[in-house]
Amino acid sequence: MSRKWAPPAEGACRAAVIGAGSWGTAFADHLFARGLAVVLMARRPEQVEAMRKRHRNPDYLDFLELSPYLEYEAYPTANLSTYQLVVVAVPSKSYRQVLAGLAHRLPSGVGVLSLTKGIDPETHQRLSEVALDELGHLGPAIAVLSGPNQAEEVAFRQPTASVIASGDLEFSKCLQELISNENLRAYVNTDMVGVELAAAMKNVVALATGMSDGLGYGDNARAALITRGLAEMTRLGTALGAEPLTFAGLAGLGDLVGTCTSRHSRNRLAGELIAQGYAPMSVETEMGMVAEGLTSAPAILAVAQERGIELPITENVVAVIREGKDVRTCVTDLMSRQPRVEGG
Amino acid sequence: MSRKWAPPAEGACRAAVIGAGSWGTAFADHLFARGLAVVLMARRPEQVEAMRKRHRNPDYLDFLELSPYLEYEAYPTANLSTYQLVVVAVPSKSYRQVLAGLAHRLPSGVGVLSLTKGIDPETHQRLSEVALDELGHLGPAIAVLSGPNQAEEVAFRQPTASVIASGDLEFSKCLQELISNENLRAYVNTDMVGVELAAAMKNVVALATGMSDGLGYGDNARAALITRGLAEMTRLGTALGAEPLTFAGLAGLGDLVGTCTSRHSRNRLAGELIAQGYAPMSVETEMGMVAEGLTSAPAILAVAQERGIELPITENVVAVIREGKDVRTCVTDLMSRQPRVEGG
Numbered sequence: 287m288s289r290k291w292a293p294p295a296e297g298a299c300r301a302a303v304i305g306a307g308s309w310g311t312a313f314a315d316h317l318f319a320r321g322l323a324v325v326l327m328a329r330r331p332e333q334v335e336a337m338r339k340r341h342r343n344p345d346y347l348d349f350l351e352l353s354p355y356l357e358y359e360a361y362p363t364a365n366l367s368t369y370q371l372v373v374v375a376v377p378s379k380s381y382r383q384v385l386a387g388l389a390h391r392l393p394s395g396v397g398v399l400s401l402t403k404g405i406d407p408e409t410h411q412r413l414s415e416v417a418l419d420e421l422g423h424l425g426p427a428i429a430v431l432s433g434p435n436q437a438e439e440v441a442f443r444q445p446t447a448s449v450i451a452s453g454d455l456e457f458s459k460c461l462q463e464l465i466s467n468e469n470l471r472a473y474v475n476t477d478m479v480g481v482e483l484a485a486a487m488k489n490v491v492a493l494a495t496g497m498s499d500g501l502g503y504g505d506n507a508r509a510a511l512i513t514r515g516l517a518e519m520t521r522l523g524t525a526l527g528a529e530p531l532t533f534a535g536l537a538g539l540g541d542l543v544g545t546c547t548s549r550h551s552r553n554r555l556a557g558e559l560i561a562q563g564y565a566p567m568s569v570e571t572e573m574g575m576v577a578e579g580l581t582s583a584p585a586i587l588a589v590a591q592e593r594g595i596e597l598p599i600t601e602n603v604v605a606v607i608r609e610g611k612d613v614r615t616c617v618t619d620l621m622s623r624q625p626r627v628e629g630g
Numbered sequence: 631m632s633r634k635w636a637p638p639a640e641g642a643c644r645a646a647v648i649g650a651g652s653w654g655t656a657f658a659d660h661l662f663a664r665g666l667a668v669v670l671m672a673r674r675p676e677q678v679e680a681m682r683k684r685h686r687n688p689d690y691l692d693f694l695e696l697s698p699y700l701e702y703e704a705y706p707t708a709n710l711s712t713y714q715l716v717v718v719a720v721p722s723k724s725y726r727q728v729l730a731g732l733a734h735r736l737p738s739g740v741g742v743l744s745l746t747k748g749i750d751p752e753t754h755q756r757l758s759e760v761a762l763d764e765l766g767h768l769g770p771a772i773a774v775l776s777g778p779n780q781a782e783e784v785a786f787r788q789p790t791a792s793v794i795a796s797g798d799l800e801f802s803k804c805l806q807e808l809i810s811n812e813n814l815r816a817y818v819n820t821d822m823v824g825v826e827l828a829a830a831m832k833n834v835v836a837l838a839t840g841m842s843d844g845l846g847y848g849d850n851a852r853a854a855l856i857t858r859g860l861a862e863m864t865r866l867g868t869a870l871g872a873e874p875l876t877f878a879g880l881a882g883l884g885d886l887v888g889t890c891t892s893r894h895s896r897n898r899l900a901g902e903l904i905a906q907g908y909a910p911m912s913v914e915t916e917m918g919m920v921a922e923g924l925t926s927a928p929a930i931l932a933v934a935q936e937r938g939i940e941l942p943i944t945e946n947v948v949a950v951i952r953e954g955k956d957v958r959t960c961v962t963d964l965m966s967r968q969p970r971v972e973g974g
Contacts, residue, residue, distance in 0.1 A: 418957040434853030445965045446850040473965065509778030509888035513880050520878075533863075536857050539883065543854035547891045621789045622815065
């Protein structure tokens with residue numbers, strides 16, 4: 287179980303990307319460009335068939351022409367025994383169930399790289415903990431990837447910086463080598479707790495700034511909410527054992543700013559739609575995409591409340607999406623509840 | 631000289647706003663709405679005449695209908711002996727000269743609130759130090775106002791949070807009471823060094839992110855630059871005696887994010903124009919507005935170099951605006967020069 291993960295000495299590293307949403311698709315395309323032997327795996331056989339035929343993903347990033355040499359499988363039935371690396375890019379809601387379904391088909395010592403940004407809605411565990419629960423018997427190497435990484439821009443080969451975090455520094459460094467090129471540069475961070483919590487919490491702050499945008503408020507209000515949001519993320523993160531510096535880095539501040547200001551951000555958009563009157567339960571259907579913050583917010587709030595930590599932004603977001611609190615009252619409360627003396 | 635500043639016990643506080651650019655105009659309008667007796671003072675008599683006639687500022691924010699009771703004067707000749715508060719909103723380039731011109735017309739014990747975000751291009755002093763140089767004989771109370779405060783949005787009464795910093799906490803608290811209302815909330819910070827340095831440095835980072843935008847790079851690149859930018863600001867600031875927490879607050883992170891992502895930001899726009907081929911010397915003329923980062927960048931770099939502190943973003947911006955370095959090379963260098971291990 288203690289043997290170190292390493293890519294094959296000869297030939298391409300074989301990688302299965304589980305989940306063919308926007309990020310899974312863009313990342314599979316990126317890994318292929320880096321020379322890995324990549325199979326992009328969707329749940330539904332129809333989607334797999336369509337990608338095989340058209341070399342595009344009909345449901346996400348359909349502008350992206352995928353290589354004719356990229357392969358496709360349906361992950362519920364695929365043979366997974368020959369992969370060195372499994373990249374997980376499924377929503378947090380189905381994360382445990384999907385991994386449980388893979389658990390007896392993956393080889394021992396497999397490398398797992400998780401792209402999903404959220405926490406388990408049932409157990410409130412970080413997703414790397416869920417991965418260890420489900421795949422621990424394989425003695426896997428587990429890492430997470432985060433940072434300001436809008437899938438659309440990675441698909442367009444726009445300059446992007448990412449963070450890889452793992453308890454296993456050697457595994458992180460192997461992944462850094464495998465993944466980095468002139469478009470996407472990966473940096474290593476050893477604080478997996480901080481990187482995972484930041485990734486989950488920033489989506490909740492993006493819902494709040496999206497609500498502010500949706501009410502017609504401007505850049506001043508958004509910048510104030512982002513500032514409070516990072517303080518809130520850092521407060522919970524450090525209470526749970528994360529390093530404060532992680533929140534000042536790419537996986538914290540970087541991803542938060544990217545998500546709260548990007549026109550591609552689905553969590554920001556979900557907040558905007560809610561402010562415009564869409565029912566919180568229906569915005570994911572409306573967008574045809576998952577907004578992880580809607581799932582993460584109640585779980586994060588529960589974790590904070592167990593520890594007696596106040597998270598005003600998360601509390602207000604949960605009040606809107608679960609209790610029907612008026613969005614304008616929520617944003618006004620947030621803008622007026624700041625301490626009178628900063629840092630106080 | 632040690633008597634405490636206080637607003638008049640009876641009647642409105644008389645305030646002169648020196649400088650009728652966007653921010654001076656919006657702030658004068660805001661102070662008037664707060665019940666102060668405000669005189670907005672421009673340099674040129676023609677601008678004063680136009681404002682008196684039309685109750686609008688013809689040169690800035692001309693959509694903003696000013697109150698018919700707001701008054702206007704030309705500051706080079708106005709009688710200033712009856713004002714309790716002087717608000718300074720002139721460019722950093724002319725800051726010292728303007729204050730020197732007021733020095734013998736202001737009453738002793740006057741309160742000075744500085745809105746300008748920059749540092750003195752000649753002496754590299756913070757602007758509150760310049761104010762003390764020029765007005766020290768009056769025993770003034772001196773404070774600065776900062777934060778994510780786009781003038782256009784304050785003019786539109788959009789929700790905004792500001793920071794007031796002063797070595798004189800009582801003065802800050804008086805100003806907080808005078809200035810705050812339901813649209814604009816002011817918070818007090820005692821770290822004047824940090825607030826002033828953050829205000830000057832964020833404009834330089836906004837030039838860099840504007841250049842990235844102008845090259846067609848996306849939200850991922852911008853978020854990475856903002857993250858590095860805040861680290862760079864914090865590094866210089868703390869070396870000069872500022873509190874690190876200030877950089878995580880509204881005057882640091884908040885103002886940085888606001889400036890780098892707002893469509894109203896003139897420093898961001900200046901960077902964009904430079905990336906599109908405009909000569910750095912001509913963009914202020916092109917925009918008809920001052921981009922303070924163009925003045926501040928070389929001064930900040932000089933301060934850092936005296937202390938042996940590396941500021942990669944500021945160095946690259948200065949190389950572009952002073953030495954004609956290629957913008958694409960500059961942004962590529964910045965995206966690729968990050969440490970391989972975060973925090974390293």
